[in-house]
Amino acid sequence: GGEPTNPQWYASLVTDSVIEVQDGAVTREHRAREVFGDEKALWWRRAVDVYPDYADYQRKTDRQIPVLVLEPVGPTRRR
Numbered sequence: 001g002g003e004p005t006n007p008q009w010y011a012s013l014v015t016d017s018v019i020e021v022q023d024g025a026v027t028r029e030h031r032a033r034e035v036f037g038d039e040k041a042l043w044w045r046r047a048v049d050v051y052p053d054y055a056d057y058q059r060k061t062d063r064q065i066p067v068l069v070l071e072p073v074g075p076t077r078r079r
Helices: 007-013 037-050 053-059
Strands: 018-023 025-033 068-071
Touching: 037 053
Parallel strands: none
Antiparallel strands: 018 025, 025 068
16 A cells, blocks of 8 residues: 555546445445545545554555545345
C-alpha cells in the first residue's frame, strides 16, 4: 500500500463501473462510484476503523487514495 499511482483496478472501475460481487454462494451486480468531500471523509474513517493500515498507506504516498462505494444494481442470485 501507499504506491505513487492508483492500482489498475481503479482505472478499470472508472472505465466500467458495473461489477459482480460474490459473497459465498450469493452474487449481485453493483455499480462503483467514487466519493469526494464529506462523503469520502465518512467512508475513509469507516475503512480505517476496520483496517487501520489504510491510514499508513495514505501517509506513504503524496496522492489522495480514492474511495469507491459499491451500490447494488441487480438482483441477488445464488450460485
